[in-house]
Amino acid sequence: MSVRAHADGRSNRGRPPARRRPAARRNPDSSSGRIQWDRLGRVLLVLLVGALLISYINPVINLAKTYRSAGASKAELHRVQAENELLERRVRHVKGDAVLEREARSQGLINAGETPYVVNGLKP
Secondary structure (H helix, E strand, O other), X not given: OOHHHHHHOOOOOOOOOOOOOOOOOOOOOHHHHOOOHHHHHHHHHHHXXXXXXXXXXXXXXXXXXXXHHHHHHHHHHHHHHHHHHHHHHHHHHHOOHHHXXXXXXXXXXXXXXXXXXXXXXXXX
């Protein structure tokens, strides 16, 4: 008997021997044979998030291009509006009677009641 059993005043007689807890199974092939669902789930989740992020790349690039082209289009719009205003002023000016008469005379037209004269031999 052990020293400890005698010190307590108890003995192991009459008791069945203590059972040992079985050791955890450690089979080196167990990881390759079983599916580790938690690990598979994490990998699939990472792949899904990666695919989702990749699918957002093209729309973000298009958004940036559109934003840049909108600024260029605004500048072009202001330039064309200024040119349009200039042309409208010229049209209003040309519609005046003085400009019409000057253009008609440059083409050789005369007013009613005027007598036309032709001068030959002038050098330009």
